[in-house]
Amino acid sequence: MFKTLKIQSKMLIIGCLLVVIPQLIVASITFIQNKLILNNTIEETSHLAYNDLDHLVKSVYGLVQSHQDVNQINIKNSLNVAREIAAKNGGFSFDEKTVRWDAVNQFSLAPTSIELPQMKVGNTWLGQVSNPLDNVLVVDRVRDLVDVTCTIFQRMNGTGDMLRVATNVLKKEGTRAIGTFIPGTEPDGRQNPVVAAVLKGETFVGKAYVVNAEYITAYEPIRDSANKIIGMLYVGIPLERVKSLRQTILNMVVGKTGYVWVLDSKGNYVISQQGKRDGENILNSKDDAGNPFIQEMIKKAKALKPGEIAEHHYPWKNPGELETRMKIARVVYFEPWxxxxxxxxxxxEFLESSTKLKAAAIRSTFLLLGVFIISLAAAVWVWTIVAKQITRPIVNLTDAAERMSKGELDINIDTSAKDEIGSLAQAIDRMQTSLKLAMSRLRKEK
Incomplete structure (x- = not known):
């Protein structure tokens, strides 16, 4: 097929190919290299972004762990102080006299009336002091020395319900929380971990619910002269006191709208965005796909080993937004609290840099394509002109030869060109001259 084409077409095709093929090779290599670099860059950028999120979660975990370690040391030392003060005041014992308590379950708030022996420190009955301005043996001395809350519990029954008979823990109305008790069995039917540990003769150290808030606590058994467990001694500090940790978490920012949050395993917000939803239960919240994503994240977190991180993706639309966006969360579980x-x-937002890189790559591809199209158009235009400049004399000479074959010998042939076409024109001109002479001879002979 190529052989049947005119010289002008052949030259145009060859010229364009000479321009296009190198550009295609360069463009293909550039495109492949850019794609590889882009993929590697996006992968590395995403990896760094996820690592930053992991580091953020780990840093919070580390902060909480360090607070826990420091507070545990303080709590254990405070418990030692409380035990020593009680011992110096004569230790714990019961009087033959009894006293009636209108006890209240600190979880269910169910009241119960019970008659118990008067609990004494040394020879002094602890009384039923609810006014925080009135001094109470042991517990107020511990507070003054080490700045912690302190409580003396009396065992109520065989199941291990523990009644606060002396405390500096205050109720919401501002009175001492005497008469409230920790039940041996919680409302959900599980054994209370504090009571369970104490009844085994162990010291419980960790987070616990105290009257109306979460505390970092330590509880140890109180024994009588027969080594029987008759109550327990408590010291603790409220988690709310760890304000520096809380503020540090509140100040952390992830991307443009992301944040760090803390839930307990029941779905209650401990620390929410800007603290606006603290205490709210979101356990049954669902994402835009209808999945209970909070339950799923808590389940993943509780299955982790200490310090391990889990990932969760879920669709979400914030108030005021028109479109649902995918969100990513990294979670870790701190069991002691x-x-x-x-x-x-x-x-x-999280992968914004990767998105920008992709957009830049697309622009680069369109730029390469634009350069290729412009180059191809320029090549067609240039080689069309060149081909015409080269083939026009050949076409003229072909036309002249055709006319000469028909007997026209007075054709003006341009022999000014100095190239091969000029040589061909000169040869045809000589041939025309020869033909004229031959025809002239033939006429004379006739």
Missing amino acids: DWVIGAGSAED
Whole structure:
């Protein structure tokens, strides 16, 4: 097929190919290299972004762990102080006299009336002091020395219900929380971990619910002269006191709209965005796909080993937004405080740099394509002109030869060109001259 084409067409095709093929090779190599670099860059950028999120969660976990370690040391030392003060005041015992308590379950708030022996420190009955301005043996001295809350519990029954008979823990109305008790069995039917540990003769150290808030606590058994467990001694500090940790978490930002949050395993917000939803239960919240994503994240977190991190993706639309966006969260579980610590953000914000790189790559591809199209158009235009400049004299000479074959010998042939075409024109001109002479001879002979 190529052989049947005119010289001008052949030259145009060859010229364009000479321009296009190198450009295609360069463009293909450039495109492949850019794609490889882009993929590697996006992968590395995403990896770094996820690592930053992991580091953020780990840093919060580390902060909580360090606070726990420091507070545990303080709590254990405070418990030693409380035990020593009680011993110096003569230790714990019961009087033959009894006293009636209108006891209240600290979880269910169910009241119960019970008659118990008067509990004494040395020879002094602890009384039923509810006014925080009135001094109470042991517990107020511990508070003054080491700045912790302290409580003396009296065992109520064989199941191990523990009644606060002396305390500096205050109720919401501002009175001492005497008469409240920790039940041996919680409302959900499980054994209370504090009571369970104490009844085994062990010291419980960890987070616990105290009257109306979460505390970092230590409880140890109180024994009588027969080594029987008759109550327990408590010291603790409220988690709310760890304000520096809380503020540090509140100040952390992830991307443009992301944040760090803390839930307990029951789905209650411990630390929410800007603290606006603290205490709210979101266990049954569902994402835009209808999945209970909070339950799923808590389940993942509680299955982790200490310090391990889990990932969760879920669709979400914030109030005021028109479109649902995918969000990513990294979660870790701090068991001593029952904290599910999470950090999350919208994926499009989190991977914004990767998105920008993709956009830049697309622009680069269109730029290459534009250069290729312009180059091809320029090549067609240039080689069309060149081909015409080269083939026009050949076409003219072909036309002249055709006319000469028909007997026209007075054709003006341009022989000014100095190239091969000029040589061909000169040869045809000589041939025309020869033909004229031959024809002239033939006419004379006739």
